[in-house]
Amino acid sequence: MTSPTMRAAAAALLFLSVTACAGSAQKSGGAGRDTLVWASGAAPNSLDIAHGFNGASTTIQMAVLDTMVTLDDRGVPAPALAASWTQPDPASYEFTLREGVKFTDGSALTADDAAYSLRRHLDPAVASQAASYFTTVKKVEAVGADKVRVTLNRPNPAFLAVAAVAWQVVPRKLAEAHPKDLGSPEVGTIGTGPFKVAKFSLTSGTVLERNDAYWGPKPALRRIEIKSITDAETLRMAVRSGEVDGTDGLNARDARKWTGLPGVTTFFYPSNNIAYLSMAVGAGPLKDVHVRRAIAHAVDRAALTNLMTAGHGGPATAMLPHPQLTAVYGDAVPAFPDQPLDLAAAKAELAKSAYPDGFTLSVPYATGGDSATAMQAVAADLAKIGIKIVLEPNPGDKYMARMMAHDRLAIQYVDLAYGTPDPIEVLPDMISRGAAEPQGFNFSGYGSADLDARLDTFASATGEARKTQLTGLLTEIAEQVPYVPLFYTDNAVALSDRFTATFGTWRFNYLTLVRPASGS
């Protein structure tokens, strides 16, 4: 997956997608200036994040369901359904609910609803896709009519950030009655958000209507029609013909095809993602750190960045998405050890290894996606220092299954996007021993008891100690090179000139950001 699959999947981690399209193909934009026809590149499958934590689904959830807290433009937790909160001790939070909020069925939001909405993700019977976000949550209880207390196993500075993504509040009665199929087309969902669901069908699309009783600012759009178009070229033609007003179903690499469309503006903004090479350190030549450093020196990251992002992205210098680096360090991101492009240095590192003359390595990739393009470039780079990569094509689903099973991992191209500004969402996946098991995301297998202990310390650290811990972890990754960071990609949204919006990395709720352009 690395490729389309992982990227799509990854999008899940993310909130990239959107959906939409209009049902009835009226030309030029739906029924009126306050109706948006939106198209996503993938179909949403559930309006409940427990079973639909993916770009297309979560984009709709964000328009319909409120979370307890949200993120501001800088990625800092801000009030949403919780008007305020306190932290009685480092491992607990007490949220005070906003007054007078009602679900779109008319019932009042209670502290019990809010508490249950988080607690359900811990229930194995729900098998929530967001469960891994909340592993530090010990207890969630309603205290009084308007307060919710969350007790953690240990302090977790990332708790509010993950809550901003996944603590969507639904009526307890509804969620309790449908542990498995809340959010399905049959059951649907009820929220307190700016829009309510008028229709949700996997076949004919989704229709959202403005929630006139919404507690926050009134949304500019009255109605949003959302359809899915999986074929990229059909999607582009639908936008070009005016049947669709906007889509996030494009990637930065294809930007040139979109930026020239008349009457359409393509917006780019930094994505919370990172593309990297993972090297399985357990056996073979990749076990040798000199080999890994040689590979890092030999890969032309600037050329690869250009190839994969077409100018809408940039080279990565550390193993974290760029927005997470700036969330921790601000503008003062430290310089981490690096292996810049240098074939002489690469050969010198290789000479120090047990494979001075190079070696041959069989590397699987997913056909038809980004990983095919990227791995071909990497193989050409490595050939220059005598490392022969034999590319082994796999169908996308087979490759994904094989990778998640950690079956014969070697050098993998991975592109993942994340949901929160907190590095703790990323690092345990990369370097903990727990994530090196099948279904985990530590594809290098790099890890140790010491590293796990440092990850634990980092997870609970605050302030300067947190920066120091993070710098130590990223430095070790940079020196030991279980991963080679490659590049960041921008997210792209194409929007008819009849609409406009201000997008941002932390503004997940982007359907509600779109508004009619003045003067259109």
Place this chain on the structure above:
Amino acid sequence: MAVLTLLARRLAAALVLLGVLSALTFGLLAASPGGPEQVLLGSRPSTAETRAAIRAEYHLDDPFPVRYARWLGDAVRGDFGVSIYSREPVTDVIADRMPVTASLAGYALLLTVAVGVPLGLVAAMRRGGALDQGITLAALVTLAIPPFALSILLLYGFAVALGWFPVFGAGETPLDRIVHLTLPAIALAGAQTAMVVRQMRAAALDLAGQDFLTFARARGLPRRRIWLGYALRNAALPVLTVGGLLLAANLTGSLFVEQAFGLHGLGALLIGAIGQKDIPVVQALVLLGGAIVVAVNLLIDLAYLAVDPRVRHGAVTS
């Protein structure tokens, strides 16, 4: 009576066929790498508890025969399970998409027959003439264009450049649906029409030298009456066969066209479900496909009986 015997025999054969189909599909899905966990877990890190709960709930650790037997037991009772991807009952998922694919298949067959049969007959009537050569050449060219390529051409020409038709979707109202499905139906019908033209022409030519046509001509019947009343009816058997098979193919195999026109039909559903290892949906679709092929073949045979007195006679006496 003979008809009833035919029906009973066909029904028995169909049951055997569907049983074999379901076991094969189930086995192939089980043997292919990966499982429904990928869809259930999403593409995010998961906890061990979640993974264990999912394995238990979907019986993923049971041996294959046990899982198949469980599915079969439910299916025989009419319970085809719940889609792993959308968590809707499989019957609802299919019922939701059936109208799109059925309208597309019916529309395409209508175009195929309405255009293919007359053109084939005309070509046969004007055998060797410029019209015949023109029709034959056009059919050859059309046959050579794959439906997905024709889809893109039609989209650029008639939806984007001229703007006569919508680019994607199936429409909501009946009229809307006809407008939306016109380009996809043409894309699907193109190559099929060419086949029917050639089939029709060949069948009609075979008849041209038959005594009953010579006799009809000798009686001084008008040419139109000879071709429509005598030749068309006699040439109908092979065309019926081809038409039925095309209908079955359209119902089960229009996925490229569905994909190109953003139609959420059965073809698109099958592709998605296989990728997601959504076993209940795949099983139900394969059974549905098998049932459609069996039913269409049965209808063709019954149509033979209606159209051709010789077959009817043979069925009764045999």
